[in-house]
Amino acid sequence: MNLEVEEDNSFVASNQVVHNCVFCGLCVDPETEVATNPGLKPIKDIKVGERVLTHTGAYRRVSKIWRFSYTGPIYEVKAMGKPNSLLCTSDHRLLTVKRPSSKKRDKRLLRVTEPVEMVPPKDAKAGDYLLTPIPKKVIRLRNFSVKWNSSAGVKVMKLRTEPDLFRLIGYYLAEGSIGEGSRVVYLSFGSSEQELVEDARGLLRRYFGKEPYSQKLAHHVINVRLGLTFAMLFFMNFGRGAANKTLPDWVFFASKEKQVQLIKGMWLGDGCVVRQSRQKYLNITTTSKVLAYQLQTVLTRLGVVSAIHCEIRKNRLPAYRLNVFGRWAVKLAGMMGIPFEHNPSKFVDKFLMNEDYVFSPIESISSSQVANREVMDITVEDDHTFVGQGIVQHNCVDACPFDALFMTNDYELSSYDKPSLKYSPEQLAIPPKTEGYTFRVKIDPEKGTATHG
The missing domain is CATH 2.170.16.10 (Hedgehog/Intein (Hint) domain)
Structure with a gap:
């Protein structure tokens, strides 16, 4: 037998300090x-x-x-x-x-999705599949409320969480900023992106009830700005500063039609189509590591696989490039309604996906x-x-830290066949296969091994 002791992980037995059973x-x-x-x-x-x-x-x-x-x-x-x-x-x-x-x-590895099993890295090989789960949760929020104190008292404003609002959120994640020490929200676009400028202006006017101001700056930049406490507090939910942009839970777990518009706004603002000699793919770039992970996860919820490449840049923040290749790019472009003429005779795809x-x-x-x-x-x-x-x-479970055999109230552990004889609570819940109730075990204390007789 052994004990589990909180914090110190030890106890005294026969005047000896003994390590408790946590491994x-x-x-x-x-x-x-x-x-x-x-x-x-x-x-x-x-x-x-x-x-x-x-x-x-x-x-x-x-x-x-x-x-x-x-x-x-x-x-x-x-x-x-x-x-x-x-x-x-x-x-x-x-x-x-x-x-x-x-x-x-050719002995190439087969594209199979089972059996799924827990494998230590020492028993895996290059080419084996590692699994990433697709979150199932959906938050269906009709309105998002913003509350703040003003000279006139407490104010509360609500925004309808429609797909168009999600596209505006995508614009902010890609091109948005909040003035230091001010209530001004900025969306910055290239001078050739006049269509995006007009879309962003219309969405800001529609949801916040105030006409935004546009200004042409140097380096072919157009700034769309809106000075409004309500708008500033809303966009603060998505982070301040490019490297700090994130998705709150009601956006991360939103419905499919809303998340398509979120990705579309992000791609229109900070994305591009990459054309190479043998392939063509979609790209979104951000300096926020958390946002890159979240967008990759959102894409899996839309049935799209993407790859993240981290580019380390001298004297600049790392760039996280979210790339969507092959059939996944064709699918995503179709969902967003953007032109993407790419029809190869065969897609070379390294990934697989199912509903889980x-x-x-x-x-x-x-x-x-x-x-x-x-x-x-x-x-x-x-x-x-x-x-x-x-x-x-x-994860880590409580089990015995030594390669030895121990008794429980229910089962003799020597009847289990498992390397090193270390057991998790889940495994102990499964009775061993036995023939009668006699077990013979040979223990070699010098080698630290035990075998079944």
Whole structure:
């Protein structure tokens, strides 16, 4: 038997200090970006009580935070379409589809979506699919209220959350800013984008009831500005400063028709069609890492797969380029109603998608030895998974920290067949297959192993 002891993780038995039963050798680097509700946050900044995205597409509560000093192999796993690699311990399990090779001469990996299983990186290979869940939640908000104090008392204004408002939000995310220490909202367009200028002016007038002002600036820029407390407070919900732009939950979880207009406004403001010799694709660029992740997730809710490329620029903020290729670009262009003449005889597509997941192939896996390195994990209620660096992975669970056999009130653990004999609560809930009630176990204390007799 063993005990779980809060905080100190130890107890005294027979005048000896003994480590209690909490184990987590399944950890990640503290900088791992975790999908929260509905943003992105390094795991080192996650707090108990926050909700994180799980393999079910739902958001579950974090119940524990774990920090350890780790010595051993660290694996770097790079998934296609994700801007950063995942750094994790060798036993940290990832939701994976292990792709078999074709029986043909080329031995290429087959495009399969099952079986889905939790696999440690040491047992995965380049080309296997890693899974990203598609959030299922939908918020159907009819009106958004803005409340503030004025000299005349408390004021409340409401905006109808129509698809056109979402296109205006897209314009702000792409081209918007708020004057420092003022209530003025700016939307900046190129001098050749007169159609967008008129659309933005009309939307501002329609939703805020005041005529915006346009001004031509140097470098072929047209500024559309609106000085109104109501408008300033509304757009503050989406962040101030290009690198701080984000989507609040009622936009992130909005219905499909609204999110199509959000993406359209963002693309018209900060996007382009990229033409290369052998391909043509759609691009949206932002300096906000969180917004790039959120837009990639919104696209999956629309049935579109995208890839994020992070460009490090000297003396400038990193640029996160959201690229939509192949059949996904054709689909998105059709949804947005923009011209995109691209009809190849065959689409070369590395990704797969179904109603629950995006399947992204592993680009590379490598490992290196580390000593006394800090690693972290979390425990997530109900689903016991979370999404880090865009990849579903198993969370940390309470189990025995030693490679040994222990008794529970219900089952003899030696009857389970599992490497290293470490068990999670979910696994212990499944009775072992037994024949009678006698178990023979051979324990080698020098080698630290145990085998079934």
